[in-house]
Amino acid sequence: MTIEPQRHLKDLLSDFSTAMMITRSSDNSIHARPMSIAEMGEDGMLYFATSLDSGKLRQIEADPRVGLTLQSSSVFISILGVAHVSTDRALIDRVWSEAMKIWFPEGKDDPSLVILKIDPQTAEYWDNSGMKGLGFAASALTAYVTGKPIAAEDSGSHAKVAL
Numbered sequence: 001m002t003i004e005p006q007r008h009l010k011d012l013l014s015d016f017s018t019a020m021m022i023t024r025s026s027d028n029s030i031h032a033r034p035m036s037i038a039e040m041g042e043d044g045m046l047y048f049a050t051s052l053d054s055g056k057l058r059q060i061e062a063d064p065r066v067g068l069t070l071q072s073s074s075v076f077i078s079i080l081g082v083a084h085v086s087t088d089r090a091l092i093d094r095v096w097s098e099a100m101k102i103w104f105p106e107g108k109d110d111p112s113l114v115i116l117k118i119d120p121q122t123a124e125y126w127d128n129s130g131m132k133g134l135g136f137a138a139s140a141l142t143a144y145v146t147g148k149p150i151a152a153e154d155s156g157s158h159a160k161v162a163l
Contacts, residue, residue: 008157009123012127015075016037016070016077018035018070019048019068020033020034020069021035021048021056021068022067023059024062024065025059026058031056036049036100038095038100039094044120045120046068046117047117047118048118049095049100049113049114051103057114060116064084065081066081068081074127075125076125077123080120080122081120081163084116086117091115092115100113121162122160122161123160123161123163124158124159124160125158127157127158
């Protein structure tokens, strides 16, 4: 049974709480930093809390295109999207968690707290979570002994997804 790539991507994303967010600096260099995911919307939107005085907001203002990468030991995801800054108090209330208080001591009413909404445009994933056990070991051994690459169907799933 084949899983529809968009559904599979959403299922894979549900296992992550952190992503590396990549922006472009004013000198055109690339900057990446880890960000806690505040919420993943049903519509595919990803939400992150940040501070008004964060350098990433100046970078996003100059170029709102961002990259997100997520990685576990067997799942790898790359997302390209467009960032929007929101000061909507209802949104902040919705995505707020007490864990954010270490960055925003005044809580969800902290005036420096804003939400980055990432509208994903495209994504790509590599799901190697099925590459375990005797079946994979047998396929890997066969590939090694014969000198022929492991068959794609034995090495996990990969998809490019337009969102």
